[in-house]
Ligand SMILES: Nc1ncnc2c1ncn2[C@@H]1O[C@H](COP(=O)(O)OP(=O)(O)OP(=O)(O)O)[C@@H](O)[C@H]1O
């Protein structure tokens with residue numbers, strides 16, 4: 001099957017999921033009501049104000065988080081990192097706590113901006129650390145990331161505890177689409193738009209993944225490309241945290257699945273990474289609404305379970321297949 | 324043209340490259356030899372702007388490597404380090420295509436593709452061109468990286484131990500290719516070699532380094548002598564002329 005075929009099949013799958021997502025949930029809205037033209041104002045409102053935004057949010061978040069994961073892997077030349085395991089997401093959470101403490105009434109856009117600033121700082125610390133320590137590959141890089149993430153997380157908890165914001169921090173650090181409403185998720189579009197820069201600059205990011213020396217030899221402004229990637233990854237993490245909360249594993253599992261089968265050439269794989277990311281997150285959200293109907297399980301929980309299982313599987317396959 | 328004047332690299336108190344001056348203005352093959360840790364890779368990396376220079380200056384075609392735009396230099400000098408390609412699940416063809424990046428900035432033209440094909444066949448990679456790099460043997464991968472550097476098509480090429488991992492047939496093929504690129508295409512090529520016989524048979528000029536300094540620099544025939552090799556490596560050797568090839572052999 002050619003790339004194009006797979007891509008169209010994937011899109012079809014996403015459309016089906018999209019439709020399913022519109023009609024699944026605790027509220028009263030079935031496909032039949034619409035088909036029979038019996039849609040009343042209440043149902044229409046539910047569709048437009050809640051279900052549609054929720055569905056779109058899941059797709060946008062999934063696609064951009066997966067692309068952010070891929071970028072992070074290219075920037076650190078390591079397959080086992082993603083924003084939520086190296087401190088980017090945690091730093092965004094800390095940023096939210098701090099800005100909420102200092103300016104509780106600020107617009108969500110402003111808060112996300114502050115969170116992005118914190119995320120950039122956290123990610124920069126990670127990248128500088130791995131370069132200073134000359135960690136190039138292997139599992140040491142993600143371990144350093146986990147330690148850093150843990151430290152930032154602890155700082156966020158400390159501040160949140162002091163400021164009585166633990167509940168909010170909980171919401172930021174565990175993703176959940178049930179609170180998504182029209183007017184509260186649109187920031188995610190910014191993340192998706194930044195993610196599409198990854199497609200435009202795909203060659204440059206792919207080269208960066210080959211390491212600094214190869215990049216510099218080929219005349220790539222390596223530091224600038226890394227800085228651009230850093231900003232994109234951090235902004236995606238920040239808008240996700242600010243709107244729905246962090247979702248683990250998407251950025252790890254999806255890029256690994258795709259690169260394993262299709263390789264590392266960004267220009268070829270970025271669309272696939274975005275597509276599978278959208279499908280995975282939307283799928284998990286739909287599943288979360290079905291499992292204990294009419295109650296919901298947050299997407300971060302479903303993803304935590306599904307993602308860690310998938311990831312362990314991938315790790316085993318990668319080890320045996322590619323040393 | 325490559326020019327280095329008093330290049331120095333310091334790590335703490337140790338001068339791993341110590342005031343090295345060097346001019347390469349003629350097409351040809353120059354081999355750098357010397358024991359492990361002599362500073363060969365460090366010297367090459369500084370000339371190719373991969374490492375910051377602590378003292379001294381390096382010029383490519385008269386352009387100071389520390390001040391010139393990277394993309395400008397990438398069309399004049401290509402370098403291959405000892406180890407390469409961290410996240411490299413690219414196909415051989417894609418990798419070699421990236422060698423055209425300085426010229427195409429990512430959009431390969433028909434001429435670029437022709438160069439890529441040429442490099443692929445030069446390095447005997449045609450049957451492997453659609454394989455992923457991480458599914459190749461060490462020597463095959465090494466050849467793919469050399470092909471990438473060749474596709475870059477620069478007047479000056481620096482290769483740090485390009486014979487790493489190559490079997491004898493491919494090692495000879497690589498050196499013939501290096502020779503041909505210098506003779507037919509007029510390229511200035513610098514190769515770091517550990518096998519003195521390859522240096523002796525294929526290089527025009529041999530530079531020997533020791534503890535960060537150039538200790539010998541001259542035509543291949545003048546450098547490959549028992550006294551010189553013994554002095555550079557601190558090892559007794561025999562040098563003999565075998566069917567017109569000056570050959571160096573260690574003593575048991
Ligand atoms: N980052 C570093 N920090 C400290 N010392 C270093 C560093 N990199 C290299 N060195 C030292 O610099 C010296 C020169 O290293 P270099 O890699 O240039 O040697 P080389 O001649 O290429 O050796 P080889 O034949 O083993 O490749 C060595 O003694 C090495 O230990």
Ligand SMILES: [Mg+2]
Pocket residue numbers: 363364365405483
């Ligand atoms: Mg070396």
